[in-house]
Amino acid sequence: MGKLVVATTQYHCLTNKTVFITGGASGIGAAVIRAFLQQGAKVAFVDINLEAAVDLVEAFSEKKQDIWFRQLDISHTHELRQAITDAQQHFGGFDVLINCAADDTRFDTSDITLAQWNDSLNINLTPAFTAAQSAYKIMQSQQSGSIINFGSINALIGMENMAPYITAKAGLMGMTKALAKDFGKDNIRVNAILPGWVATQKQLDSWLTDEQEQKWMEHLAIKKRIQPEDVANLALFLASNQSTLITGQCISVDAGRT
Numbered sequence: 001m002g003k004l005v006v007a008t009t010q011y012h013c014l015t016n017k018t019v020f021i022t023g024g025a026s027g028i029g030a031a032v033i034r035a036f037l038q039q040g041a042k043v044a045f046v047d048i049n050l051e052a053a054v055d056l057v058e059a060f061s062e063k064k065q066d067i068w069f070r071q072l073d074i075s076h077t078h079e080l081r082q083a084i085t086d087a088q089q090h091f092g093g094f095d096v097l098i099n100c101a102a103d104d105t106r107f108d109t110s111d112i113t114l115a116q117w118n119d120s121l122n123i124n125l126t127p128a129f130t131a132a133q134s135a136y137k138i139m140q141s142q143q144s145g146s147i148i149n150f151g152s153i154n155a156l157i158g159m160e161n162m163a164p165y166i167t168a169k170a171g172l173m174g175m176t177k178a179l180a181k182d183f184g185k186d187n188i189r190v191n192a193i194l195p196g197w198v199a200t201q202k203q204l205d206s207w208l209t210d211e212q213e214q215k216w217m218e219h220l221a222i223k224k225r226i227q228p229e230d231v232a233n234l235a236l237f238l239a240s241n242q243s244t245l246i247t248g249q250c251i252s253v254d255a256g257r258t
């Protein structure tokens with residue numbers, strides 16, 4: 001997990017940049033952390049899963065000084081805001097915000113309670129705004145920054161039993177457009193990555209069975225598994241100076257599914 005593979009593309013502009021990621025302890029977020037560490041960036045991340053976070057930090061023992069972690073629930077607004085302030089003070093910079101944490105719990109739509117609906121939006125939508133607002137105040141003073149939201153192609157194509165999650169993901173696309181307009185005057189870019197079905201360990205353990213994968217592949221232009229690294233590569237590009245005039249965009253990494 002922690003093995004540092006030499007990146008095929010080196011973005012020198014990312015060296016020593018500070019990247020803050022929500023939900024970095026596992027899955028795509030962990031691959032994003034790995035990718036930024038390979039670039040020589042400093043990574044702050046928050047996650048509710050302490051065990052996975054500790055494993056990740058341990059796996060990068062040789063890069064420990066470049067990693068900052070705090071356990072928190074992103075729906076606790078004050079704690080999330082405080083973590084952003086503290087991470088910025090710890091590393092003395094704050095260049096990239098990546099809103100990656102999510103909860104994709106399935107619900108029977110006819111039975112979902114208002115509390116479940118609100119809980120989902122309080123994890124899958126609102127913290128991305130809270131974090132972006134806090135990050136903006138720091139980035140504004142330096143007149144640069146890149147904010148990357150994790151949406152989902154499910155907001156484009158729909159999927160059963162995920163109504164609040166998909167609604168939140170669609171909201172993130174609108175938020176990406178809105179914040180790109182609001183923050184552009186300060187040279188701060190806001191984009192979204194919409195992954196297709198990515199073969200994280202959790203997906204492989206829970207949903208991505210051979211049968212389901214075969215069905216999924218039928219709809220792909222390129223019939224290959226999407227790996228977390230394929231998604232992380234786009235995050236690097238959107239964080240780098242190679243994408244300086246790309247903002248307000250929602251880009252799918254879905255092997256041509258949509």
Ligand SMILES: NC(=O)c1ccc[n+]([C@@H]2O[C@H](COP(=O)([O-])OP(=O)(O)OC[C@H]3O[C@@H](n4cnc5c(N)ncnc54)[C@H](O)[C@@H]3O)[C@@H](O)[C@H]2O)c1
Pocket residue numbers: 022023024025026027028029046047048049052072073074075099100101102103104123150151152153154194195196197198199200202203
């Ligand atoms: N894996 C996929 O196939 C896929 C497809 C489309 C979109 N996405 C999106 O990409 C992003 C990453 O996907 P993933 O599959 O790695 O996600 P995941 O479900 O594995 O969760 C990501 C991380 O978020 C953390 N998290 C969950 N709730 C939290 C909370 N309340 N507070 C703090 N941390 C919390 C988890 O502990 C986990 O480490 C998510 O936004 C997801 O919606 C993933």
